[in-house]
Amino acid sequence: MSDAVLVEVAGGIATVTLNRPEVRNAIDRPTAVAIAAALDEADARDDVSVIVLTGAGSTFCAGMDLKAFSATKERPIDDVRGAFGIAERPPAKPIIAAIEGKALGGGLEIALACDLVVAAEDSMLGLPEVKRGLVAAAGGVLRLPRRVPYGIAMEMVLTGEPMAAAQAREWGLVNRVAPSGAALETARELAAAVAANAPLAIRAAKRIVVESADWSAEEEFVRQRVHTDPVRSSADAAEGARAFVEKRDPVWSGS
Incomplete structure (x- = not known):
């Protein structure tokens, strides 16, 4: 640099x-x-x-x-x-x-x-x-x-x-x-x-907020699934749920 x-x-x-x-x-x-x-x-x-x-x-x-x-x-x-x-x-x-x-x-x-x-x-x-x-x-x-x-x-x-x-x-x-x-x-x-939050979720959430400004009501939920489905099925999503149940801080892997 x-x-x-x-x-x-x-x-x-x-x-x-x-x-x-x-x-x-x-x-x-x-x-x-x-x-x-x-x-x-x-x-x-x-x-x-x-x-x-x-x-x-x-x-x-x-x-x-x-x-x-x-x-x-x-x-x-x-x-x-x-x-x-x-x-x-x-x-x-x-x-x-x-x-x-x-x-x-x-x-x-x-x-x-x-x-x-x-x-x-x-x-x-x-x-x-x-x-x-x-x-x-x-x-x-x-x-x-x-x-x-x-x-x-x-x-x-x-x-x-x-x-x-x-x-x-x-x-x-x-x-x-x-x-x-x-x-x-x-x-x-x-x-x-x-x-402190899950890296994949952070990036997907930002992308949806930025890109959805011109999405129509008819298509917005379909279009966001391209970004949210991979997050929902990620290892970090499973870790977040486990950490909540176990009452501890999650340890994110970024995957």
Whole structure:
């Protein structure tokens, strides 16, 4: 992994850190490729159940590295995972954004590509692209209306004004608000609650939630069986039942 993106694995959690604090963790193309590689690694590892994505220093991510783009004309796009190495193809495993400081523009779009968001109480989240004559096209205008009510999403994308963490929590954009400086710690606590569960069930549950948005009522139960039947017949499902009867913690095999 590059120095711009650090990966640490412990307790079933892969912590991926954007490590460019000197540019507020802005993303250039090499960093986007490194983010994608880190997510590929986390998805492939049997000892990882959940991912936490955070930024070094006082800012989560400032979005695209405009200085690097001006010099190289390379946009921060990975060939497979898309913008910022995540926007078009997030990881199959659950991923939690841990936000300190500002998550604006591309920074918020990265967070929106995550399944859960933990934000420090003094952090700010927004899509200011319209203030610069642009549209938040790396998932911002697509994903935000799926996370917050229509009117709130419209206000954010049309005014470009940021939202404080507490307000974002009220509208469902943020799952947990942490004390300043404690976003990563809180995100890891949330990740541990996810990682305690059966790996196959976690991945199947996420996939159904993500993919079922456009399933019709007539087909939804049939289509989910493709994912739920293998889980139901897995060794982990049997272990979960045994552990419940025996009043002990389950020991998951991931099979």
